[in-house]
Amino acid sequence: MSEVYEIRDPIYGFITFDEWEKDIIAHPVFQRLRRIRQLALTEMVYPGATHTRLEHSLGVMHLATKMYDAIIRDDENKRLLKEKLQYKEAGSERDRHLVRLSALLHDVGQPCFSHASEDLFENNPLTGKAYKHEDYTVELIKGPLREVIENHNLNKNNFKITSDEISALIQGNPSILGKKIFWKVIISSQLDADRADYLFRDSLHTGVKYGLYDLDRLLVTITLGKDPETDDIVLGVKEGGWHVAESLITARYQTFSQVYFHKTRRAYDIMLQQFLVEIIKKLPPPTKLDEFLELDDYAVWHMMRESNSSYWAKSILKRSHLRKIHETKDVPVQKDIENNNETEKATKIIKLLDSKNIWYREDCAKGVWYKLNNEESDKEIWIISKERTSSPLSQYSRIVKSLSDSRQTRIYVKPQDEKEAKSII
Amino acid sequence: MPENIFHNPTLISYIVKSIKETYPEKQISKTFIQKLFYLLSRKDVVDFDYSLYHYGPYSSQVSSELNFAEEIDFIVIDWIPEKGYFISPGPMYSSKLLLQNTEKTERDAINEVAQKYGAYNAIELSIITTALFLKENFGVNDKSNLVEVVSSLKPQYNKERISNLLANTLQSWEIKTMANLLSSAHEDLAVQYGNVFNPDYTKVHK
Numbered sequence: 001m002s003e004v005y006e007i008r009d010p011i012y013g014f015i016t017f018d019e020w021e022k023d024i025i026a027h028p029v030f031q032r033l034r035r036i037r038q039l040a041l042t043e044m045v046y047p048g049a050t051h052t053r054l055e056h057s058l059g060v061m062h063l064a065t066k067m068y069d070a071i072i073r074d075d076e077n078k079r080l081l082k083e084k085l086q087y088k089e090a091g092s093e094r095d096r097h098l099v100r101l102s103a104l105l106h107d108v109g110q111p112c113f114s115h116a117s118e119d120l121f122e123n124n125p126l127t128g129k130a131y132k133h134e135d136y137t138v139e140l141i142k143g144p145l146r147e148v149i150e151n152h153n154l155n156k157n158n159f160k161i162t163s164d165e166i167s168a169l170i171q172g173n174p175s176i177l178g179k180k181i182f183w184k185v186i187i188s189s190q191l192d193a194d195r196a197d198y199l200f201r202d203s204l205h206t207g208v209k210y211g212l213y214d215l216d217r218l219l220v221t222i223t224l225g226k227d228p229e230t231d232d233i234v235l236g237v238k239e240g241g242w243h244v245a246e247s248l249i250t251a252r253y254q255t256f257s258q259v260y261f262h263k264t265r266r267a268y269d270i271m272l273q274q275f276l277v278e279i280i281k282k283l284p285p286p287t288k289l290d291e292f293l294e295l296d297d298y299a300v301w302h303m304m305r306e307s308n309s310s311y312w313a314k315s316i317l318k319r320s321h322l323r324k325i326h327e328t329k330d331v332p333v334q335k336d337i338e339n340n341n342e343t344e345k346a347t348k349i350i351k352l353l354d355s356k357n358i359w360y361r362e363d364c365a366k367g368v369w370y371k372l373n374n375e376e377s378d379k380e381i382w383i384i385s386k387e388r389t390s391s392p393l394s395q396y397s398r399i400v401k402s403l404s405d406s407r408q409t410r411i412y413v414k415p416q417d418e419k420e421a422k423s424i425i
Numbered sequence: 426m427p428e429n430i431f432h433n434p435t436l437i438s439y440i441v442k443s444i445k446e447t448y449p450e451k452q453i454s455k456t457f458i459q460k461l462f463y464l465l466s467r468k469d470v471v472d473f474d475y476s477l478y479h480y481g482p483y484s485s486q487v488s489s490e491l492n493f494a495e496e497i498d499f500i501v502i503d504w505i506p507e508k509g510y511f512i513s514p515g516p517m518y519s520s521k522l523l524l525q526n527t528e529k530t531e532r533d534a535i536n537e538v539a540q541k542y543g544a545y546n547a548i549e550l551s552i553i554t555t556a557l558f559l560k561e562n563f564g565v566n567d568k569s570n571l572v573e574v575v576s577s578l579k580p581q582y583n584k585e586r587i588s589n590l591l592a593n594t595l596q597s598w599e600i601k602t603m604a605n606l607l608s609s610a611h612e613d614l615a616v617q618y619g620n621v622f623n624p625d626y627t628k629v630h631k
Contacts, residue, residue, distance in 0.1 A: 084580065085479075086580075127562075129472075129474075132474070171476075171477070171563075172476055172477035172478055173477070173563050174477070174479070174559070174574050174577065174578055175559055175563050175565045175570070175574050178574070178577045179479065179577050179578065181477070181478065181479050181578075182479045184478060184479075185478065185479075188476070189478075227456075227480070227509070228506075228507045228508055228509045229452070229454050229456060229508065229509030229510070229547050229548075230456060230480060230547050230548050230551060231548075231581055232479065232480040233479070234480075331493075331496055331497070332430070332497065334498075334517065337431060337497055337517060337522070338522075340429075340431070340525065343427050343429060343430075346427040347427055350427065362427060362428075364427075364428055364430075366428070366430065366489070369489060379492060389506070389507055391504065391506060392504060392510075394504075395504055403492075404492060404493060404496035405489045405492050405493050405496075407430045407493060409427055409428070409430075
């Protein structure tokens with residue numbers, strides 16, 4: 001019998017783990033997450049937002065387990081899993097560990113300052129597109145973490161879970177995991193443990209209350225159904241729980257506008273990117289993991305303090321941030337669409353700034369929304385009837401039906417140019 | 426220059442309109458659009474990130490564009506219980522907006538994809554795009570292996586049917602693979618000798 005360890009968490013009270021997971025948590029690759037802030041320089045706006053990816057990762061493991069247990073507890077869910085995925089009850093404890101470890105490790109490849117530095121990823125020569133943090137996660141799980149994952153006695157004597165399987169669940173690779181990639185929906189979907197944790201945690205630490213929702217209700221209403229069009233098995237909530245699904249979606253939209261796309265917070269993201277481009281140009285690729293691992297938030301703060309000549313470093317250190325001089329509407333109206341008014345106006349401003357040699361940056365909400373929801377961002381959550389037929393949340397909630405992703409674009413200039421920029425536009 | 430936020434919604438409404446013209450009774454669902462845009466992203470018409478799930482490749486970015494296209498009335502999304510989503514062109518869609526927000530090459534690519542894949546249903550497109558994703562992202566090249574993996578995710582389709590579906594798309598895979606090799610070779614040279622090539626080269630030939 002493995003010993004059970006516990007750790008205090010500001011949201012869940014206690015998070016428990018076994019000695020195998022304890023060793024993984026203690027590994028330097030995982031401990032690095034202590035030095036990666038969850039929300040980059042958001043603390044410049046909300047001083048309490050100093051929480052880290054380590055805290056979040058433990059929370060996701062805890063919540064993913066609760067979700068898995070809630071699904072498996074229900075006989076009808078088990079019947080669906082048997083019918084569609086040939087689920088075997090005998091393997092459920094192994095699957096549970098696979099889900100827990102994938103949740104625990106899903107963020108180990110986060111770069112310094114999380115999403116704020118993702119624009120600095122190099123291009124992957126195999127895809128022609130920029131690397132994603134999941135690429136680093138997979139390389140770390142298959143590389144430096146392999147030993148502690150595969151060779152722990154608890155694993156060798158019971159589950160024989162491999163690093164490749166954990167990577168495959170995070171990536172969604174059925175060539176290794178087969179039908180079991182279904183469980184990816186708990187790690188990454190519109191109803192996943194990742195989002196369910198970060199909304200709560202970011203709310204708690206920023207002090208912005210919009211991210212709160214009824215987590216207990218969510219856990220007793222989470223269930224499985226069938227997509228009426230494709231007959232695929234889907235994760236959703238029971239009809240009686242549609243209000244909690246609605247509050248989860250509205251929490252996400254409100255937190256986006258109040259925290260993630262806050263105008264000053266975004267100014268610091270841009271300044272941080274400028275400094276990183278100046279000092280390192282690009283993040284080390286997954287083929288240079290040692291260099292990547294060295295580059296945590298602390299290392300970048302140290303570089304900032306040492307960079308006497310950097311405008312960006314000095315500005316961040318003395319909290320002198322970019323100024324927003326223009327913003328477009330959240331969602332354009334008919335007249336704007338027909339005449340392309342908003343784009344025309346922004347183009348004109350940019351030309352004027354160019355003509356005066358004033359430095360500026362555009363920042364579009366779309367990019368932030370994309371980055372934040374790099375796996376699933378649908379405002380729809382499946383609402384599942386007793387007969388297991390599924391309908392989208394917007395059929396129940398007028399609020400959700402009317403929600404739209406922001407397409408606002410802002411233009412920022414340096415503080416010393418604000419007056420001149422405003423006078424010419 | 427500021428990004429044209431109407432570009433992607435216009436592409437979505439145009440592909441819906443193109444398929445509706447050829448197949449008026451067709452169920453054009455969110456899943457169907459997701460998979461068509463996966464195929465379009467392979468033609469470099471759009472650049473969306475996709476992840477693989479048990480139900481096939483999915484992009485949160487396409488999902489966001491669908492929401493936005495609906496909000497600005499470029500498309501109308503209806504829900505019919507026990508059948509699913511039905512998407513049709515919206516009241517804001519017009520030829521003027523099409524010309525204003527898209528290039529001819531993009532419209533041509535959409536016409537080609539609509540013609541080639543418009544007859545399939547969402548499950549069939551899911552099978553095709555899952556196989557493509559496996560091949561291009563996880564290196565599953567062997568056809569029988571592809572059929573095995575895809576059929577494990579789609580037990581409602583027998584292996585023969587999956588095999589036939591995939592056989593029809595094999596030729597275009599090979600063309601894409603060759604283009605990828607050319608593109609990779611170009612990037613390797615650029616790394617070695619500096620980017621002396623026209624930067625648009627990769628985009629055109631990938």
